[in-house]
Amino acid sequence: QVQLVESGGGLVQAGGSLRLSCAASGRTFSSNAMGWFRQAAGKEREFVAAIIWSGRNTAYADFVKGRFTISRDNAKNTVYLQMNSLKPEDTAVYFCAARPLGRPGIATVPLEYHYWGQGTQVTVSS
Numbered sequence: 001q002v003q004l005v006e007s008g009g010g011l012v013q014a015g016g017s018l019r020l021s022c023a024a025s026g027r028t029f030s031s032n033a034m035g036w037f038r039q040a041a042g043k044e045r046e047f048v049a050a051i052i053w054s055g056r057n058t059a060y061a062d063f064v065k066g067r068f069t070i071s072r073d074n075a076k077n078t079v080y081l082q083m084n085s086l087k088p089e090d091t092a093v094y095f096c097a098a099r100p101l102g103r104p105g106i107a108t109v110p111l112e113y114h115y116w117g118q119g120t121q122v123t124v125s126s
Contacts, residue, residue, distance in 0.1 A: 002115040036079075048068065
């Protein structure tokens with residue numbers, strides 16, 4: 001079982017940066033592939049970034065490549081999303097998610113993730 005708590009969201013001007021954190025509890029965190037998703041008002045949840053347990057493989061949605069970076073610190077049971085050059089269209093609730101054990105690879109669809117945080121709001125003003 002993995003419990004996830006996101007933090008670091010807020011209001012930022014276009015072009016600014018934020019770093020989201022996702023603190024995990026549970027013995028198996030270091031073995032879980034992790035992902036970040038986002039959901040804007042009135043839209044479906046969409047994939048942002050993912051990282052495998054070792055941190056050596058990552059994946060990004062095309063619309064964040066070159067601007068966002070996902071990383072993890074297994075010693076701190078935390079995964080991060082560094083967001084730079086933010087745009088108003090990045091405004092959304094951002095969710096951290098964990099894949100179950102036995103599913104160690106990168107996944108880009110919400111159904112592949114079993115554990116979810118409550119989300120943190122990111123608002124980018126123009």
